[in-house]
Amino acid sequence: MSEDRPAPAWAGDVHAGVEAWTRSSRLSKSGAAESDEPDEPFERVPTGRPRRKSGASRARSTERATGRTREPSSAPPPPDKVALGPPADPEAVARKILLDALTGQARSRKELADKLAKKEVPAELAERLLDRFEEVGLIDDEAFARAWIESRQPGKGLARRALAHELRRKGIDDEVARDALDQIDPDDEAAAARVLVRKKLRSVRGLEQQKATQRLVGMLARKGYGAGMAFAIVKDELRLDAEPDEEL
Template sequence: MARTILLDQLTGRARSRQELADKLASKDVPAEIATRLLDRFTEVGLIDDAAFARTWVEQRQAGKGLAKRALQQELRRKGVDDDTVREALEEVDPGAEEEAARALVRRKLRSLARFDDTTATRRLVGMLSRKGYGAGVAYRVVREELADSGRGDGGGDDEACIESLEVD
């Protein structure tokens, strides 16, 4: 029964060892049986937290535009150890991360046409912040994309804007 639970869980997508352990525990599988099965699945390569973390980072960064900080939090919630998380995040290209932020801003900018630049900036920087981008990077990308779209002056007081956003 426990083996079937693990195989069913691994059918849809890869999962971390901790996710699988939690699933077995929720199905009242005794801990010693769960540990033996998890060890065996790891030994034969069906459970691989490093591969899981790399795949998770690639998919979530490309699909959702998440920054390293958000990806790190997600992987930790999934029970992946810090060293494995760090290794997976080292593969994220900073240029690709910034381009993902720019794509998010461009997509959202269309729906903010009716708002003034200050409101649009606040909302866009907030969106990027929720996706794990730091305030400095988020504000710079938003300012540049607003200027490229013909809005905003491309200048402004970065520090004042960042401070006002941190208060919200």
């Protein structure tokens, strides 16, 4: 007498029996072992060429392989327009440029105009402000020319011709410069030339008189002195410098 086999779980239920038989048939055809466990859901992966990774996936793969991570961008944030406030008034900016330039020393109108142009101040605005500064006396080319001569003539020993060249370079009108240069006393100009020659005498001692004369006259010429005055002063100073030696 054979042993009684246990009844299947689906016995007595036609729907469960059909489902169990259908599943068993599918597993048998695919070569898989029969199992009473329910099928797990799965996703079909298409066969053929592997799917290409996106740029972000490649970057993450590279970071995992090398152990490096990308640094965050160091670009500065855009400026805060609210914090910066409204744009500055062009006229106020130009006026401050002029006042700063005039602090501590006088300047000619041309010098100030050049400074405004360098700061890209509109020409019309610059001209209007320069006229206003001239009206109130903050710009005075005549006073500037006189002050320039008073500082350069005795201090540097410059003659009229050299001073005229400097004033022209400062943008001073020739007539204004001439009026200022006429204030120079000829005796003061000659005295300044003698001071220059005496300072240079030590460097030409021991030279032939002709060569010493040429050097000293050349030095005075570079200071703006005419040839006639230069030769007369140099000859006289060389003679005076040699007199003590003759007495010995």
